[in-house]
Amino acid sequence: HQQNLQRRWFQAEPWPDLPPALDPSMTLSYGSPTVIREPDGRWRMWAMGALDPSKGDGGAGTFLYRSSDGLHWEPDPQGALPGMAAHLVFKGEHSSCGAMPFRDDREADPQRRYKLAYSDTHAAVNGNCGTCKIATSPDGVHWTIDHQAVWQTQHTDTMFSISWNPFTRKYQFTGRPVLLDRRVALYQTADWRHFDEALVVLHPDPQDPALTEFYGMPHFNYEGTYIGFLWRMWADPRDLYGPIRMMGKIDCELTYSINGVAWNRTNRQSFLPNP
Numbered sequence: 001h002q003q004n005l006q007r008r009w010f011q012a013e014p015w016p017d018l019p020p021a022l023d024p025s026m027t028l029s030y031g032s033p034t035v036i037r038e039p040d041g042r043w044r045m046w047a048m049g050a051l052d053p054s055k056g057d058g059g060a061g062t063f064l065y066r067s068s069d070g071l072h073w074e075p076d077p078q079g080a081l082p083g084m085a086a087h088l089v090f091k092g093e094h095s096s097c098g099a100m101p102f103r104d105d106r107e108a109d110p111q112r113r114y115k116l117a118y119s120d121t122h123a124a125v126n127g128n129c130g131t132c133k134i135a136t137s138p139d140g141v142h143w144t145i146d147h148q149a150v151w152q153t154q155h156t157d158t159m160f161s162i163s164w165n166p167f168t169r170k171y172q173f174t175g176r177p178v179l180l181d182r183r184v185a186l187y188q189t190a191d192w193r194h195f196d197e198a199l200v201v202l203h204p205d206p207q208d209p210a211l212t213e214f215y216g217m218p219h220f221n222y223e224g225t226y227i228g229f230l231w232r233m234w235a236d237p238r239d240l241y242g243p244i245r246m247m248g249k250i251d252c253e254l255t256y257s258i259n260g261v262a263w264n265r266t267n268r269q270s271f272l273p274n275p
Helices: 053-059
Strands: 028-037 043-050 060-067 088-090 114-120 132-137 144-152 162-165 170-175 184-189 199-202 212-216 219-222 225-234 249-257 263-265
Touching: 114 162, 114 170, 144 184, 162 219, 199 263, 225 263
Parallel strands: none
Antiparallel strands: 028 043, 043 060, 060 088, 114 132, 132 144, 162 170, 170 184, 184 199, 212 225, 219 225, 225 249, 249 263
């Protein structure tokens, strides 16, 4: 029963007078950060970027940053990969797309405390080869690829955010079904070795403008409700199959779920605008 209830939606607002964080070592930034406040009070952020933009996805990797207040960030020089920038901590066998680390406090093995799901790409512009795997780490810096944990045999290139679902008693992460299938899919696993078939949970519908595509949806659990940031890509009608469609403009719509599996959209407005 509801009485005298008014539902209002808001846009996210930039923190006032906070300059953007710039990384002089990265030539191409994909963004897509994952921020974790560690038990000792440290703030750490992993974000996707590349040192060589000429390789496209084939040059992508995960970079580590640190902060004392969660607002001002700097590259974290801890645990650099040999011959790479001081804070490039993971790049898969060739390069990695979508790696968004997750601290798993339910994990009994401390060597597997952190986990990430990623899609491996070969060193080619817009590489479309490679399988999707899991990597684990004791500290979020030094990673080991679990070659037996293959959750998708075809490359896909969005961001894979992980959470524990107390309703299904499984871990889950969002992504897309396969490369260029621009709908939001949910992957689930109970043991990080066996994975359920991808479940499509959100797709464009007749109320969306023509040529709307869903590029991805990072999600997290906030006080018992799942919150999602739905990436809406606006394709260009002048070039349905060429490079313009591949690089359409993206903004972010707020979504939510009660159980982490059935997802709802809100007012279909831009929550995180892309000016």
